[in-house]
Amino acid sequence: MNNRVWVLLGLFYLLMLLFVGRLWYLQVVLYDQYATRSQGNYLRTETTLAPRGRILDRNGQVIATNRLAVDLIYAGGEVRFKERILALAGLEALPRVERQPVELMVNVPEALVPTLAELTAIEPNLRLQERMERVYPNPIAGPVIGYTALPNQEQLKAGYDPEELVGVAGLEAALEPYLRGQKGLVLAEVNARGQRLRYQELRAPQAGSDVYLTLDLALQRVAEQALREGVEDINRIRLRNGLPLARQAKGAIVALDPQSGEVLAMATAPAFDPNLFGRRPRPNEQIRELFSDPDRPTLNRAVNAYPPGSTYKLVTSSLALEGGYVSAGTTYRCSPYIVFGGIRRNWARYDMGPMTVKEAIAQSCNTWYYQLAMQDPIGMVDRLHKRALELGVGRPTGLEIGEQVGIVPTLQWKRQNIPRDPRWWPGETLSIAIGQGYNKATPVQIARMLATIAQEGRQPELHLVRRIGPQLVQRPVVQVPGRHWKTLQEGLRLTVTWGTARHVLGSFPVATAGKTGTAQNEAQTPGLEHAWYMGYGPVDPTDPRPPLVVVAFFENGGEGSGVALPAVRKVMAAYWKVGQEFATR
Secondary structure (H helix, E strand, C coil), X not given: CHHHHHHHHHHHXXXXXXXXXXXXXXXXXXXXXXXXXXXXXXEEEEEECCCCCCEECCCCCEEEEEEEEEEEEECCCCCCCHHHHHHHHCCCCCCXXXXXXXXXXXXXXXXXXXXXXXXXXXXXXXXXXXXEEEECCCCCCHHHHCCEECCCHHHHHCCCCCCCCEECCHXXXXXHHHHCCECEEEEEEECCCXXXXXXXXXXXXXXXXXXXXXXXXXXXXXHHHHHHXXXXXXXXXXXXXXXXXXXXXXXXXXXXXXXXXXXXXXEEXXXXXXXXXXXXXXXHHHHHHHHHCCCCCCCCHHHCCECCHHHHHHHHHHHHHHCCCCCCCCCEEXXXXXXXCCEEEECCCCCCCXXXXXXXXXXXXXXXXXXXXXXXXXXXHHHHHHHHHHHCCCCCXXXXXXXXXXXCCCHHHHHHHCCCCCCCCHHHHHHHHCCCCCCEECHHHHHHHHHHHHXXXXXXXXXXXXXXXXXXXXXXXXXXXXXXXXXXHHHHHHHHHCCCCHHXXXXXXXXXXXXXXXXXXXXXXXXXXXXXXXXXXXXXXXXXXXXXXXXXXXXXXXXXXXXXXXHHHHHHHHHHCCXXXXXXX
16 A cells, blocks of 8 residues: 555656656746747737828818728627617617627717727727728719729739728829828737737838819819709700700819810719718618619719710811811801702701801801811811811820720721721711711810810810829920911800800800800700800900810700800809809899
């Protein structure tokens, strides 16, 4: 019996010796190794998101900026002060947590942050999480300014942080390289719950650059309001034609400084509030409705291409003069119709007599341009294309945002794009000469064309960005060849004093010039034509007011003189501050 006791004691002491030896080995021999591993359990590197650059108008009014938002995050499990937490969050019960923590309360009101911070300090399953939120205190049309969202998988692979905002559309996307800041880096000490206890900043975050736009926020609002109010003029025309009423206007207004090419207003309708995409939780149902709306409120119609109608007659008039088809004194009879190729092409109810190119511009006489095109129906096609490109139609304007190029057809273009009927028919030249047929142009291209004519060939590149941080943005200006700018200008001025714009702008206190346009489209229904007006001023060289070009376009608006022309008048009245009576009359 005594021997067994001694054996057990020996085994016991042997185990104790082994245990002490193991402790000595781990704590002394392997100290450095485990000390480093232990330190790694509570020290980690973290990124610090940089504020996104602001977007401001030309006068420094903030259009887009950031705000610090705080969310209450629940990791699952028991909560000590459950009833009080639920009351503060406005909930009846805690949600079920599967894998990832959930947002118990989004955008915690500032007044509640101190209380929740105190409560979460002793709640292991709750924490407050800060994030940056993009807000638009002075929002402009969503298709123009765009919006931000969290990064997709490709952007995450490219180095974006999961909580970093990325520009998705419009100016937010176009200016992403400048607006995006540089993330910071910190070495953080955290507790078992992952909460940061102390940290050391390794690299400070660098905010994105502030971007000053060329837009004038006040004029932008006037343009957007003019688009919305245009539905009244559209429905007046539709009632006259027995058509269903429109619930809202669809169109665009572009206003710019013709000397610098700075876009002062770019409005599009219908539109959306970009704040919709910055909300947490995201209103997915509203966003789905937005993208499925048949009126396409996400489309920036200012940079979308449409049949230009009679605004394109300035391209044809310029080619006619510069190409030697006519002189300033050449006349064609403005007859009610023309028969060409066995087809009767109607225009007016009565014969308006002989007209020069200036009078044809002013009265927008289709048959005058038909007779011009009949001189050289095949050879004129490619020459019209060349002149259109020179005037700025059918090619990008230089804007920072994406824009459609449009269509200015050539003989080769038809062979490549209309394989079922590749031959160019002479009658097609009559159509493109008045801005119909295959022609398509964007409102910004029409604005640049008018600026080129108003400046006697001096053509600026259009731009929406005036300054990035302290750096001013300068764009090139080219000189378009031509000798007959004055004749075109006189025709545009005659439009206002005698022609199709007289009833609206004839008594306007600032001398302006312009051109109406009514373009047939796929609808092929009277009253559903696209409505255009392009105007500029002052045309009096002694007038000290700043120069302005405005183009208004209404999709299926009906008549250019009845819908687009009044909208342009409102923008001009606001810009030159000539009185409310001239904006609404």
